[in-house]
Amino acid sequence: MPKKTKMTLKEIKELLQAEVIIGVDSLDLEIEFAGGSDLMSDVLAFGKPGILLLTGLSNAQSVRTANIIDAKAIVYVRGKKPDNTGIEEAREKGIPLLSTKYMMYTTCGLLFSHGLPGVGGLSSKK
């Protein structure tokens, strides 16, 4: 399997069999790297603009944190979905939201083995 380094949101949606909560019109967005955590202060410390945020935290803070760091989109793991406040704020800020049934480890593994790198530092490059 040839390794890719970028994925579109549509490819990510298909790979993760995810539901699109917001952003059906943004599925051609290109994602270059991802990072996963349920801890927002970790995301604020290690996230980089453009990140695809994977999280199991489904309150409005997940969306607010994503907006603060200029994340490109959020994938909620374990079938989580944000509350209505979160959904409204994501719509306002134009942040696509996806939800997958896979757990965090599997979600990361699927994306990583497809060639999508992690955020900065230690990368998948050999």
Place this chain on the structure above:
Amino acid sequence: MMSDENGLSHRFEINGHDFSNAGRISTNIKAILQEIGIHSSIVVRTAIASYEAEMNVVMYAHRAVLTLNITPEKLHLKLEDEGPGIENIDLAMKEGFSTATDEMREMGFGAGMGLPNIKKNADKFEISSIPGKGTSIDITICLDKTEKK
């Protein structure tokens, strides 16, 4: 909003324990900075510092006033809260030190990363506290150099 020879000034009030609105003021600040055309890397650094400081007020203090001052040279955020204050600032500044409750952790906070991360994103950071009264935080971010982080 006020404007004088010292630049533009915005004043916000943060309510302690108001978790449902926590982060809205920093979201607002980010939008203001974007609107006036501040470089995006500076906008993100300022927004992160503001958000961590706002979350701390919501989690630990009763209320605070946040002032954002914008001059051609720098952005300045000042937070003054009424609350329990911090007994040992050196300890509070350590990565990983946290007195967050389970409720706060469930909300995605309480890793003990907030204050160190504010310092990391600021060009100048000052914190002072009077136990039993409150905490003051001063964050300065320079506009003349776009890259620092």
